[in-house]
Amino acid sequence: MEYPFEKIEKKWQKIWNKKKIFNASNQSDKKKYYVLSMFPYPSGALHMGHVSNYSIADTISRYKMMQGFNVMQPMGYDSFGLPAENFAIQHNSHPRITTDDNIGIMRKQFDMIGFGLDWQREVSTCHPEYYKWGQWFFKKMYERGLAYKKSSYQNWCDECQTVLANEQVEDGKCWRCDSKVKQKELEQWFFKITEYAEELLDFSKVDWPEKVKTMQTNWIGKSLGTEIFFKVEDSNEIIEVFTTRPDTIFGCTFMAIPPEHPLVSKWLRNEPENSEIHQFCDKVMNEDPITRTAEDTTKEGIFTKKFAINPVNGEKVQIWITNYVLMDYGTGAVMAVPTHDQRDFEFAKKYDIPLKIVIQDPEEELRLEEMEEAYIEPGILVNSGNFDGMESEKSMKKISKWMEENNMGKQTVTYRLRDWGISRQRYWGNPIPVIYCEDCGTVLVPDEDLPVKLPENVELGKTRQNPLLSIDDWVYVKCPNCGKQAKRETDTMDTFVDSSWYFARYTDSKNKKLPFSKDNANYWLPVDQYIGGIEHAVMHLMYARFFHKFMRDLEMLDSDEPFARLLTQGMVTKDGAKMSKSKGNVVDPQYIVDRYGADTVRVFMLFASPPEKDVEWSDEGVKGAFRFLNRVWRLIEDNFELIKEFSDHLGSKSGSNNNSGTDHKDISSEIKDLRFSTHHMIKKVLEDIEDRMQFNTAIAAIMEHLNNIYAIANVNKLNSVEKAIYAESCLVIPKLLYPFAPHISEEIWQKFGNDKLLHEIGIPKFKAEYLVKDEITYVVQIMGKVRGKMKVSTDASQEDIKKMALEIDNVQKHLAGKDIKKMIVVPKKLVSIVAK
């Protein structure tokens, strides 16, 4: 007989709902605990990845509730974005409608799995009440000089007809549709995330996986160096270069700039359209960025016939346009030192540019004519004016300082991180609240006109262009300043803007005057435990940190970081691959819940592997989880009378478990072991959840304890003290199972007349005195090999233990003819004998 999971789960979901136990209050005497899962994009139905993510979060949440925290676990929908727009086009509908439909479906499924979510706080980023504040934040950014518009080469996805941020390009492909990304020159809006680069490198206030911290650190890519100013010969133009090797400045023999460099377009104006130099620039700029920036791409260039003057020695150096220098790193120009940089070396060899050694190898003297590759190691400076003879590493600071003093350059810090391009040329996103007026220029939409609502009357999918462009009565508006006919910005914001502050909106989601009140934000933030996929390590998690610090600087909240603790959960895989429709290896949570119940799915997910690792789906494994819950159920059913009889004595109503058998002499060792098992399990489960976040071993501990109970053969023959211990060993199960399988646990708990819900009764505590055993099993090793085992009473002395070990038959056998050199006793563990 299967336990009636369907009835039980429906029943408890109703009760929790009715009692509103998951509605967190913004004021409480209890300590707060904010658990957050990354909110989903409403794709239509929950998939196993969601179930895994939210099962982890719900386990932590319910555990913290039992511990007496004021827990908030909110949920919402990341509902703007291209997929929603495309989905609507496919279904010949409007994203507003399809999105809300999908949210309806997901909402039902959230309830069906019994996640303890605070629905009062629900947000959906595509609702005007939410996106109004995104626009408000945009204005704040603009007012503080953190939002600006510029024209530049951008990652362009033809398929999605929109620009992508650097973070959204993976292997040269669009992170969404996988098609090749091109470069296109466009005007678009940026958020100055680089302003916060330094602070974003500081992870001292968060407890995050090393991996994520490293990924962000690498992404930001800080490097210390020097900017050096080169004059262009016979002109007042100046080219700034950035270098991390100022010690090689005297060896600079040419300068390398990319075709995108502003001086290039200026110079090209005087060149005929079909000139060689024009052709070269066009060719390089049209190359796709991946091949162009690949390390093995052949270095190419063209001489501009212009020269720059090296400020340190007045030498003339050729200026080359090349394909290997990037416009958007550093200053977009490089001083090339072929002898001490491999790339410059290759380039100089190819085009016969002069070489000059300025750092000598102290081991073996370098000769120009023999060099086959650049010498990039430290060495002794030569041909470097006053710096000759200095060690190259030590000279760097001195040279920079000297250049700074003589206005030849300055020390700088450069980051790989670029400003965040947030314009998207698509309909289904948050409109950028800007109006362009011929007279007044860029004008922000006044606060009282926020939100700029997305027009509803759009025809999607007719053209590949942004449909907003063709809605005249939306685009043409009066300038808020002068009243003259003006035009709206038709780009919408990247959806990562919406998800960069939603965690703060949850603290006060109904606020009509502000994104959230400072009091609420300061009460709840930072999020105590954030849970989501590793794929957001750089994008979302970095943007959210940036926004949080920005909100702090607006004095909207006081904390420095949004997420104090982060858990990156693994994927759900089947047959070794991520579940996906295209691979046809998807398992529908609905089907599993219908067949085995929500508790089973949750237990399986949590038991299959530790949370940060991938979970390999296994139909048999699910059955195993189901079998386990059935075994729990049967244990309680079969022993109902016995447990019931003793449950009142045990004070289970109050949830305390301190009567583990008033200590009596006549307790069999079997029952003492059972009592040990009970307390051992409590200790293990608490440690695994609290300290290690390792739910698989916590569940294993409960299973082990269940096996120990089943091992007690003749329950009816137990005396009354023993029966009480037995009853307690059973009753502790629902309490510890609750965070993982809440429905069945509540049902069992209630069976014994307990009117309190499990989260109200407090987490059980183990008693150390029951974890002390009278006897401990010692292992006896000879030369590291186990040769015997013995039970030793806890009060035995080291000498006793040694003596006992030597008495074991098998030990004597192995010691025959050998001298004992040494005996090591490891308390409570083993005896190791060294003999030869």
Next chain:
RNA sequence: GCGAAAGUGGUGGAAUUGGUAGACGCGCUGGACUUAGAAUCCAGUGGGAGCAAUCCUGUAGGGGUUCGAAUCCCCUCUUUCGCACCA
């Protein structure tokens, strides 16, 4: 190429501080119950030898430190992830 993490039975995974390797689950084998199946229960299950006691062997491979190594150190291989002409 650089950097990081990992590699344990047939399988998912345990082993928290250097101390009995393989907890727990799945699968498999045998048995009980059953007309039969499903379900359940009991026993066994890293490999090899043995009736058994017990012994040998075993944590990607090779070396080392130690009374003792999955765990620490060195080398090699493999996998995954991140970065990748960043001046």
